[in-house]
Amino acid sequence: MHTTDSKDYMEEKPVRICKQCLLRDLAAEDQKDLQKYLAVIKPQDRASEALYEERLAVCRACEKLSEATCEACGCYVEIRAYVAANRCPKKKW
Numbered sequence: 001m002h003t004t005d006s007k008d009y010m011e012e013k014p015v016r017i018c019k020q021c022l023l024r025d026l027a028a029e030d031q032k033d034l035q036k037y038l039a040v041i042k043p044q045d046r047a048s049e050a051l052y053e054e055r056l057a058v059c060r061a062c063e064k065l066s067e068a069t070c071e072a073c074g075c076y077v078e079i080r081a082y083v084a085a086n087r088c089p090k091k092k093w
């Protein structure tokens with residue numbers, strides 16, 4: 001994973017920001033929250049597993065991804081990509 005260091009001047013310690021992480025790569029607590037969000041999306045509204053993974057692969061390679069969030073729309077990409085009718089704000093998927 002590629003990370004970028006920046007400085008938190010309030011506490012004088014480096015803050016590591018992962019530019020390619022999804023929620024599934026982060027702490028177990030974040031993953032539990034993700035599963036709760038995904039569970040409320042109706043099955044008929046969900047993207048297929050193949051489409052979902054294809055979309056997430058595009059997001060992982062995108063310069064707009066920062067700590068699982070799309071900087072173009074502010075969404076967690078795993079939630080945005082999960083809904084079949086959703087589109088990438090930059091038209092990448």
Ligand code: SF4
Nearest residue numbers: 059062064070088090
């Ligand atoms: S939704 Fe689109 S713009 Fe946002 S991170 Fe994914 S590919 Fe990039």
